[in-house]
Amino acid sequence: MAHQVDQSFLALPLRALADAALARARALGAEHADFRLERVRSAAWRLRDAKPSGSSDTTDLGYAVRVVHGGAWGFASGVDLTMDAAARVASQAVAMAKLSAKVIEASGSRERVELAPEPVHADRTWVSSYEINPFDVPDADKTGLLAEWSERLLAAPDVAHADASLLTVQENKFYADTAGTSTTQQRVRLHADLTAVAVDPASGEFDSMRTLAPPVGRGWEYLTGGHYDWDDELARMPELLAQKMRAPSVEPGTYDLVVDPSNLWLTIHESIGHATELDRALGYEAAYAGTSFATFDQLGKLRYGSEVMNVTGDRTAEHGLATIGYDDEGVAAQSWDLVKDGTLVGYQLDRRMAKLTGFERSNGCAFADSPGHVPVQRMANVSLQPAPQGPSTRQLIDGVERGIYVVGDRSWSIDMQRYNFQFTGQRFFKIENGQLTGQLRDVAYQATTTDFWGSMAAVGGPQTYVLGGAFNCGKAQPGQIAAVSHGCPSALFTGVTILNTAQEAGR
Known part of the structure; x- marks a missing residue:
């Protein structure tokens, strides 16, 4: 309507x-x-x-x-x-x-x-x-x-x-x-x-x-x-x-993970969304967990992840929380590549950052959360693309001998360069020989950004794609809040470090 x-x-x-x-x-x-x-x-x-x-x-x-x-x-x-x-x-x-x-x-x-x-x-x-x-x-x-x-x-x-x-x-x-x-x-x-x-x-x-x-x-x-x-x-x-x-407490170690979109969207937000904000990459912004390891000199060079990794910035996705017609600098909404075949190829820009670094045009990422705040560079709908003929979530699980299926977001932690991180979730299911064999507790996965996305062995098809997101992404000083969506399919990651959060808390 x-x-x-x-x-x-x-x-x-x-x-x-x-x-x-x-x-x-x-x-x-x-x-x-x-x-x-x-x-x-x-x-x-x-x-x-x-x-x-x-x-x-x-x-x-x-x-x-x-x-x-x-x-x-x-x-x-x-x-x-x-x-x-x-x-x-x-x-x-x-x-x-x-x-x-x-x-x-x-x-x-x-x-x-x-x-x-x-x-x-x-x-x-x-x-x-x-x-x-x-x-x-x-x-x-x-x-x-x-x-x-x-x-x-x-x-x-x-x-x-x-x-x-x-x-x-x-x-x-x-x-x-x-x-x-x-x-x-x-x-x-x-x-x-x-x-x-x-x-x-x-x-x-x-x-x-x-x-x-x-x-x-x-x-x-x-x-x-x-x-x-x-x-x-x-x-x-x-x-x-x-x-x-x-459920039993997880045994720490190395596992293959099948990560559901209900969890993966937050990992995208923290390790890709914020890391590809150009003001962070240039050092102009450091509030709310720092700058970025994906510095401007690495554009077109940085191996962000595996070849199945394709990530877009998008201000046009229907029902996206960061979807607009025009940003707060009068720039029309667009969609563009951030990571292509695993390589960093783009950033999120406002008009000043675009001019400063030689881009012909902003991609519409200026936003203020109220009339009392100045527009700052804010996140688009940053999304991992599915494989056109990719597998279902069930098929991804079928191929795992020893792993964990991760569902739902919970807590997260990431360093000041958006590089070392740890994420938990709502529900964890043990995978044995391609079968879900019950839930686990006290699970957290830990990695560096490039190691994690480099371990992505497969992405699901369009039937697994979900647009997740949050109302409360924080940035700038004085602090501003913006709503943003992140779409992704289910995905398979191999050889990821799993911690037992109960044991870590007891140390």
Whole structure:
């Protein structure tokens, strides 16, 4: 169903505010200026044992002006929706740029801010792909559905507690710049999550298991329209959790792994997604776990993984959390290669990073999470591609003599260069001679990024591909949060180091 931009957003004085701000910036000599007005509504509901435990519903409304003046950035934001206020904010942005230019000059640096060119996109409108806006659904229906699902889990004898949550976001954005681009966009996304907890009364030992359903750029239909089999997962979770409670602890060593998309997406996020952000690779960004081992001098040379490794950056994937029509610098959404046949061939760029390093154009990775924040380079939907005629997950498992099938994400740890890492999961199944022979506990896999992806012996076919992701990717100072998806098939990795987390914790 094709949706229109919310009329209440269009009723705001979008163009008048932009015209006032951009005219003032031009008059003050800005080489470039852009205006961005946003309204971001976020709502959440939480239940504990089928009873409401909290909710929130907030709206962030405001605008920002960013300029390049004298070769330096300037930025300011405001909430007063009048033409005079917008012009004042533009003046503040120019004043900030002038001050920054003096500081840069005093430091002895000759670097000037320049932006890669982008075609003009005038009067463009883009709305994400969804059927039912979750904000059109009564709150009672949302909490009612979460309560019903929670009660299904609690009805099982092995489930002591059940937690449920639902997060929903509607993001409206208007952008205009001095080159003539103007865009109006609307994005909707949601994430539903249920966790079952089991407790052994005799020992006090406990464990939990969470649903595997990923967050999506969809609407309410994701929960009720058959896009994900919630009934099947909720029916199977109690017994899977009971089996996990009885499962033996893993014997540390070297195993072959079949990694399900519900786990592999997070490994992609941490070891590829962040590592191929060009600002990290150049050392301009180090917040939230550092820079990157995949430095710019290795472009076209670095052996990132095996020949079956093909990874794309994509701002266009339907229902992707990082999918847009245009980024926060007016750049149209694109898809491009990051890793081709195992070799690093690309990065994620904004307009400044593109110009600085000789790329002809940005690939649309500038984003700010609120009108009060400056756009920074943010992650696209970074995805591992399936093999066109590739095997099923079952076929991947069939070929393993001694291994582990990893399902669902849990904790992670990675070093400041995005190189040495350790990941756990929700469910681990022992593989013996091609057969799943029961669950294991206390499992973590450990590797370096290039060793892990170099050990990837096979990727599944399109039938195994799932678009996973998260709402809460952090970056920058002051910190910003962005939602991002990562698609991948099931994949087979050989000779991976497995740790016993219980033994490691006891050291």
